[in-house]
Amino acid sequence: MTLGLINANPIVHAKKERVVRADHQEYDDDAVDPLEIYDILLSIHTHLNSLVTESISVDDKLGLILITFTPTIQHCSMATVIGLCLRVKLMRYFPPLFKLDIKVSPGSHANEESVNKQLNDKERVASALENPNLRQLVDECIYSNEL
Template sequence: MDPDKDNANPTILNPSDLPSRRRESTVKKRERAGVGLFDDLIPDHSYLNDPFDQPLSLSDSDNDSVSEDIDEQEIYDLISSISDPEHPLSLGSLAVVNLPDIHILPPSSPKSPVSTVVVEITPTITHCSLATVIGLGVRVRLEQALPPRFRVDVRIKKGTHSTDEAVNKQLGDKERVAAALENGTLMGVIRKMLSTCQ
């Protein structure tokens, strides 16, 4: 995304307008608390009940086989705070990643435990030169954060980039992605992008 081209001033969404499950927990915490200056310091738990006094329903060996459900909102929360490589804003604020463009596909066969997370990104301009880098950043973030039972598929949303087919071919080629991630300069850019993730 070259700021000197068509879109030096992209549309910027207010962070409070972005969908987030994290904000909901903060709102509930504030609703429960008073209106004082130190409300954020009130813990989310109560010591009236000893948390270690609860009976365990599963043994430690059973915990390994229980998998927590992950939904589209959780995927969005993982990637929306990634920093854009050229603008000092997040991909969520620039609407590069959007909740309706995230899909979790069930396993392709009943015997396979592997689900696929599909993320379609929307570059801020149709000739964005860093679309591939943004896609790689999203892919790296999800591969680092998600359990191995998820396959990650990041692509450019159809019709939002002048070379979306070529970029999607690059992002879908495992060998190209692996070679790109061995490039020290490129990994430095991606690390900087991911430094804003929560």
């Protein structure tokens, strides 16, 4: 058994002020706008030239953000990586109370069902992000255009 603090120098962040709406859900800001999401993902667009965002829809009451994207070719081997980049970028931006649903557009990929299943399974996403090589690829994709 250890005595003392496990992390002797923790990073302490200031608490954000939350706004309580009429439906009693707490959000950091006002309603989420699909254009705001598009702007967030724009850096990924420029880095991954193959990405075409087909639709972005937001349901504030359900806390759901739905992103549909189209890879440029039917057999794009990077479709799951692209979707993972989108998911990680939005997970880092929005509070965890939002559910992210990221899919390839219907008929746009040969393995559409498999790709959608991988992108929306929490355990598969967590497992993918534990892989250091894949994690580095995602981080480079997300942060390369922000520097």
